[in-house]
Structure formats: structure tokens, C-alpha cells
Amino acid sequence: MNSIKLRVNGKEVTGQVEGRTLLVDFLRKDLRLTGTHVGCDTTQCGACVVHVNGEPVKACAMLAAEADGAEVATIEGQANADGSLSVVQQAFQDHHGLQCGFCTPGMVMAATALLKENPKPSEAEIREYLDGNICRCTGYHNIVKSIMAASGQDVPAMAAE
Template sequence: MTQVKMTVNGKEMSGDVEGRTLLAQFLRDDLELTGTHIGCDTSQCGACVVHVNGEAVKACTMFAVEANGAEVATIEGQANADGSLNKIQQAFQDHHGLQCGFCTPGMVMSAAALLKDNPKPSEAEVRHYLDGNICRCTGYHNIVKAIMAASGQDVSAIAAE
């Protein structure tokens, strides 16, 4: 067992893990942050996206020991300080960017990374960026619309699907 320490959503956290423990498992099982979903364990679906040192990563393909000393942000840390939804979460709600919700944490975390790097992405750029996130319920249209709305762009002319 190896002790890992990291800052998760602004709080110092630690735990003992085996070398093969994935970051997603550590977050869910040890830290009880179950918003990070595990959908495939093969880096295909994107439901486990978190931010490590400011970069979006798929937590099912990173060992917890690799995040030792890192700053980790999960979906649980995305709300505003008063507990209200942040602009991306609110846009997902307002524009029906979720259905069953399983992929939503990974989509929101990916969207946050995209908007950090590209504050006003085009529809094509959003679709390209989400290439590693799978949603089995929607056609991505409302997810893309929500992300563009969160960026402050006018999406009123985009028809609902």
C-alpha cells in the first residue's frame, strides 16, 4: 500500500492505495465522490473526466499514485460557492443537455476544460472536443447548445431537437 495525498475540490485528502488503484476508484470508493462515473474502464466513454492540475483527464486510465500531490477537481466541486449550479451546469439544465445523467459529470468537466482553453468555441469545435465523451441517450445537439450557451453565445436561433 502507498499513501497518496492530493487536493480534491480545494480540500486536502489522503488515503492508502494499491499501486494498481485507478484514480476513478480512489475518488469513488475511498473519498466517496461518486459523481465521477465509471462507464467503460477503457478510456472510451468519458464519464470519468476530472481535472488534474487543470487538465481534463479520464480518471479510469490514471493511477491514483500518479495524482499524488496534484490538484484534482471533480464534478462535486463545480457548483458555485453558495451551492447553486455554475454556468455550465445551469446551461445543461436550461437547454436540456442531459437525459439519464450518467454521462453528464464527464460532459460538464470536459466542457469546463474546453471553455477554459477556448472561451467562445464554434459548434464544430465543441463537437470535436466532445469526441471522447459518449452519451447513449441524446444526439449531442442539446449538449452542444448548452456548452455554447455557457460560453455566453446566443443560441436562440438553434432549434431544439
């Protein structure tokens, strides 16, 4: 077993993990932070995206032991201190950026990482960035609109397809 100590959503946590324990399993089973979803477990769907030291990472493709000493952010830590939704979360609600909601934690974490790196992305840049996040419901258009809105850009100006 490996002893790990990391910060998750700003709080210090410790744990004992096997070598093979995935970061996503540590978050969901040990910390009971079940907002991070496992869609495929084969590194393709992006439902498990969290931030590790500020960068988006698929938590099903990283060992918990690799997160020792890291700063991890999950969907549970995205809301503002007063409990109101983050700008990205609110935009997903306002623009119907979700239907069943399964992919949403990963989408929100990916979108938040994108806007940190590129505060005013074009529609094409958003679609390119979401390469690793699969949604079975929305057809992506409302997700892209939500991210455009979250970045303060005009949504109706987007081309309809």
C-alpha cells in the first residue's frame, strides 16, 4: 500500500492506496466524491476529467499514487463559496448544455480548463478542445453555446448547423 497526501478542492486529504488504484476510484470510493463519472474506463469518453495541478486529466488514466502531493480539483469544488454555480456551470444550465448529465462533470471541467488557457475561444477552438469528451445526448451544439456564453461571447451569433 502507498500512503498519499494531496489537496482536493482546497482541502488536504490522505489515503492508503494500492499501486493499481486509479485516481477516479480514490475520489469516488475513498473520498465519496461521486460527481466525477466513469463512462468508458478506457480513456476515451472524458466523463472523468478533473484538474491536476491546474491541468485537465482523465482520472481513469492516472494512478492515485501519482497524485501524491498534487492539487486536484473536481466538479464538487467548482461552485462559488456562497454555493452559487460557477460561471461555466451556470452557462450550462442557462443554455441547456446537458440532458442526461452523465458527461457534464467532465465537460464542465474541460470547459473550465479551456477558458483558463484561452478566455475567448472561437467556436472551432471549443469544438477542437472537446475532442476528448463524448456526449450521447446533446449533439454538442448546446455545450458549445454554453462555453461561448461562459466566456462572455455572443451566443446567437454562432452559426446554426
